[in-house]
Structures are given as structure tokens and as C-alpha cells.
Amino acid sequence: MNISMKLNIVTAASNSVGRAILEKIANSEDITIGLSRKGCNIADVLDMRITDLINSQTTQMELAEILSSVDMSKIDKVNLFHNCCLAKYEFPEEYLKYIPEEYKNKVTCKDFDEDGIDDWAYDTLITTFRNVFSSLYPLCKSIKLSIWTICSLTDKKIVYSEKLDKMISPSIFHSMVQSNWILRNEISALAQEYENIHSVCISAATVKTETEDQFRKYSLDKDYWVSGEKVADVLTSLMKDKASLAI
Numbered sequence: 001m002n003i004s005m006k007l008n009i010v011t012a013a014s015n016s017v018g019r020a021i022l023e024k025i026a027n028s029e030d031i032t033i034g035l036s037r038k039g040c041n042i043a044d045v046l047d048m049r050i051t052d053l054i055n056s057q058t059t060q061m062e063l064a065e066i067l068s069s070v071d072m073s074k075i076d077k078v079n080l081f082h083n084c085c086l087a088k089y090e091f092p093e094e095y096l097k098y099i100p101e102e103y104k105n106k107v108t109c110k111d112f113d114e115d116g117i118d119d120w121a122y123d124t125l126i127t128t129f130r131n132v133f134s135s136l137y138p139l140c141k142s143i144k145l146s147i148w149t150i151c152s153l154t155d156k157k158i159v160y161s162e163k164l165d166k167m168i169s170p171s172i173f174h175s176m177v178q179s180n181w182i183l184r185n186e187i188s189a190l191a192q193e194y195e196n197i198h199s200v201c202i203s204a205a206t207v208k209t210e211t212e213d214q215f216r217k218y219s220l221d222k223d224y225w226v227s228g229e230k231v232a233d234v235l236t237s238l239m240k241d242k243a244s245l246a247i
Contacts, residue, residue, distance in 0.1 A: 004076040006030040007140075011053060011132060012083040014038040017150060020232035021081050025239075031075070033066055035132070053084060053128035063135040078145045080136065081235070082183075085150070086124035090172045109175060118175035125179045126186070133190075140196075147187050147199040148235055151180035200238055202231070 008025050012018045013034030019042065026032040026044040034040070034048040042048070051062045089107040091099065099107055109118045129149075137145070184201055191199040 005074055006077045006079060007070065007072075007075045008032040008079045008081070009035065009132070009136070010081040010083060011035050011128060012037075012085070013042075013048065014040040015083065017231050018081075018083045020229045021083065021235060024232050024236045025079070025081075031070055035062070053131055054123045056127075056131045056134075059128075059131040060135045063132065067136075067139060072139055072143070075140070075143055078136070078140045078143055079148060079239070080132065080145065081148045082129050082132070083150060084124055084128040085180075086118075086121045086176065087173060088118045088121040088175050090118065090174055092172070111175075117178050121175035122179050122182075125176075126183050129183060129186075143196065145194075145197050146239075147190070147197065148239075149183065149187060149199070149201045150231055150235075151184055151201050151203060200235075202234055202238070 008030060010018050010021050010025075010033070013022055014036040018034065018036065019040055022032065022034055022040075022042040022045055026042055028044050032045050034042065034045050035051055035053060036048070037050065037052065039048050039050050047066050049062055049066060051058055053059050088109070090109045091107045096104055096107065110120060111117060112119055115122075133147075187199045187201065191197045
């Protein structure tokens with residue numbers, strides 16, 4: 001009897017969305033792997049690897065080590081959940097005087113390569129994906145590969161600031177939005193180029209994460225749109241729909 005199973009890989013596996021995804025998809029019949037800068041304990045996860053996905057050499061070595069124990073001939077489907085991102089706040093200059101000094105570095109754009117995008121935001125989302133994909137794809141060229149991503153393409157709504165006496169966007173995500181467009185287009189191009197690749201991207205703004213909690217008190221917009229559990233629910237629901245359509 002042929003034994004087939006799924007290989008699930010989740011990046012940023014320790015944050016609220018990553019943990020929620022792992023809790024929903026990890027099971028004893030499939031192989032599930034988490035990649036993260038921090039660890040977490042989830043049942044039925046084969047390997048929760050603490051690693052830096054921005055470093056291409058580290059990513060290649062870590063994935064090679066993890067997947068060397070996986071019999072790819074028994075894998076009939078690979079799911080890559082790319083959950084790495086950075087909601088980098090880029091506050092207007094006049095608003096920075098209200099931000100504590102120790103946080104100012106985190107709410108200003110650091111664009112050393114002058115491409116118009118904060119380098120940390122770009123690397124966190126795009127470089128991590130490229131490093132994981134380039135290491136993973138050679139092992140599954142003849143296997144169905146679904147890429148699942150969470151990208152928000154909206155900034156915060158404009159609101160009135162009593163301190164500045166004008167309408168402002170209290171937390172601007174230009175770098176995140178631009179990076180998300182690049183990633184969406186790049187993954188879409190991969191799905192067009194390779195017959196075995198299928199991609200799904202959902203848009204989720206203001207997800208309740210540790211980073212959002214840290215800076216939400218400085219934003220005039222106090223409400224969250226969704227939780228990590230809700231994002232995971234949508235993704236797993238889409239997985240079931242696509243499976244029923246044999247995609």
C-alpha cells in the first residue's frame with residue numbers, strides 16, 4: 001500500500017498567526033515544520049527550528065538538515081505558509097515628537113539601499129520567502145506545491161489628531177504595502193511559470209500581534225480587525241475548498 005502525506009512548512013511559526021496555523025494543520029499523519037526566530041511548543045510538529053530566514057546560507061543549511069530526514073517520495077503535497085512580515089510603522093515627522101526616544105528607530109524608514117522601502121520590512125517579507133523557496137523547490141519539482149501568504153495592501157484609515165489639529169494617518173505602512181505588492185507579484189509569477197505551483201494570498205490588516213500591541217497605544221486607531229486565529233481559520237478553510245476542487 002502506498003503511503004502518502006503532506007509536508008507543511010510554516011514561517012514565523014511562533015507569532016500569533018503562525019502558532020494558530022500550526023495548531024490547525026499539524027497532525028500525526030503529515031509532516032509539519034515550523035521556522036521562526038523564537039520557539040513554541042505545538043503538538044505533532046516534527047521540528048520547530050529557531051533560525052534566521054533572512055540569512056540565505058543559514059536557511060539553506062537548516063532546511064537541508066530538517067528535510068534530509070523526510071522521504072520526499074512519500075510526500076504528495078507541500079504546503080508553504082509564508083507568514084513572515086513586519087508591520088513597520090513610518091510615522092510622519094511631526095508626529096515623532098510624541099514617540100518615546102527608545103521607539104523612534106522602529107517608527108522611521110531605514111532605507112539604506114535607497115529603493116524607497118524600509119530594508120527591514122523588505123527583508124522580513126521578501127528575502128525570507130526567496131531563501132525558503134530557493135531551498136525548498138529543488139526538492140519538490142514534481143510535487144504539488146501550494147504557497148499560502150498573508151498580505152495587507154491597506155494603510156490605516158485617516159483620522160483627526162487633536163495634538164496636530166489636522167487629519168493624519170497615525171501609522172503609515174508604505175514599506176509593508178510596497179513589499180506586499182512585490183511578494184504577491186513574485187509568487188503569482190511562480191504559479192504562472194511552474195505547473196506544480198498553486199498560490200493563495202489573503203489580505204489581513206491590523207492583526208493582533210505582539211508588535212501591534214507594543215505600538216497600538218501610540219496610534220489613534222485602537223481597534224484590531226482580526227485575530228491570528230481568524231486568519232488561520234480563513235487559510236484552512238481555503239485549503240479545504242481547494243482540496244475539494246482537486247487543485
